[in-house]
Amino acid sequence: MKVFLQSIFAQVLLTPYIWYKGYQALPPKPKWRLPYTLLFILELALYFFGYFFRKDLPDQVMDMIQFICNTWYIASIYLFLCLFALELLRLSNKWFHWYPFFIKEHYKAIKLSLLVLIVCGVSGLMIKAYHTVINPIVKHVSITIPKDGGNRDSLTIVMISDMHIGEVIGPKMVEKYVKMSNEQNPDMVVFTGDMIDYDVRYAEKGNIDKLLQQLNAPLGVYAIYGNHEYRANRFAKDKWFAKAGLTLLKDSVVMPDSSFYLIGRDDRINKNRQPLHTLMAGIDTSRPIIILDHQPESFAEVVMNKGDLSLSGHTHNGQLWPYSEVLKFVFECSYGKYDKGNAQFYVSSGLGVAGPPYRVGTLSEMVVLHIKFK
Structure with a gap:
């Protein structure tokens, strides 16, 4: 219901506006205006059909409806911005x-x-936005x-955030990840939340656990929880995490070796999650302390408790400009490397997407992380 209410804005307000402005620009002949109007009617009908019968439709049919309607949803934002700019010029x-x-x-x-120019331009933008999602980059951060890292002077960590395995991110993309x-030959891999988009059934059907078992x-x-892990059946997700060979850290502290501490925090959506000072009680703060916290909203807490590096995701860097x-x-920091006090932070834009498979002005x-200890 929440997702429906978010996208209905575009369907009920933006779509009629775009139709009206396009209708005005077309030659006043039925052979132009009638097919044009029918396209808009069909899109709206498909959207509401998908919403009202979403529980009865097979996954394949529902996935197709979501792809079509979500594509239009993103395109309508940029069509509206262009048309509205022209309207301001006219006024x-x-x-x-x-x-x-x-x-x-x-x-x-x-x-x-x-x-015609606007439609072609937005179409090109959508193609590029889709290409950005299916061709993620590897970003190296020093x-x-x-x-003192004890017997270790360096550490290489692959950080993966916000995969959102589901209708959009499936076995083909996970295999690529x-x-x-x-290929990076990491010492350690960390998933900083929102690995599953909603329901775990897509991950199970695609045997994605077997793909993740191949991580070296x-x-x-x-892995830690993100806010999306709290959607649907999180107990089924816990079992799936274990089956995939992932060590789930939910308000947990571990030492992968004797060199440093790794703290995995529960997502802040859980109001009963442990405060950081409780998790760090009794640990040796002269050792490097790396913290995984899905939502980048606890910077002061990390600094106050002498954490050294905190890794987060969640924001997607907005995913779509101008968000x-x-x-x-x-x-405080929505994307990238950030320093506060004696602590360092990295907020990733993530690999996957929330909703439609498009990114405008952001990267997958x-x-x-190439970490040096002194």
């Missing part, structure tokens, strides 16, 4: 009369040409922790 001309004679003389032809990780990491593969700009005002990334 400014109404007030200041700045249009040159050429535009006034050929106004209808120019309106149609601009409509970190120096000024603490596993290969990418193994001498110090182990660790990435908005998040800069929501989070696997982060490789």
Whole structure:
């Protein structure tokens, strides 16, 4: 229901606006305007059909409906922004009369040409946005922790955040992620939350646990909960994590070897999660301390408790512009490397996507942390 309410804004408000502006620009003939109108009616009908019968439809049918409607949802945002910008120009001309004679003389032809140009431009943007998701990058980040690592002077960690295994991210993409990780020869792999998008059945049907078992990491593969793990049946997810060969850290502290501590925090959606000072009671703070915390909202707590490096995801860096700009005002750090006090932080934009398989102005990334101890 929540997802429906979020996307209904575009379907009920943006779609009629886009239809109306396009209808005005098209030649006033039924052979143009009738098929154009039918396309919008069909999209709306498909959307509401998918919503009201979502519990009865097979996964394959529902996945197709979601892909079509989510694609339109993203496209409608950018179509609206372009059309609204043109509307502002039109209104400014109404007030200041700045249009040159050429535009006034050929106004209808120019309106149609601009409509075609906008549709082609947004189509190209969507293709690039999809390409960004299915071709993630490997981002290398250098970190120096000024603490004694015992018999270890360096550590390589592959950080994977926000995979969102489900309708969009399936076995083919996970197989690619596993290969990418193994190519980095990491000492350790960490999943910083939102591994499962909603229900675990897509991961089970795709035998994704067997793919994750192929991850190579001498110090182990660790995972924490994100907010999405609390959706649907989280107990089934716990079993699946174990089957996939992942060590789930839920308010847990481990030492993968004798060199450093790894603390995995429960997601902050759990109001009863342990405070960091409780988790760190009794540990040797002269050793390097690495913290996994899905949501990047506990920076001061990390600094106060002498944590050295905290790894988070959750934000997707907005996933779609201009949301990435908005998040800069929501989070202390919504993406990238950040220093506060004596602690260092990295917030990943994630590998997968929340909802439609598109990224505009952001990257799908696997982060490789090259850590040096002093």
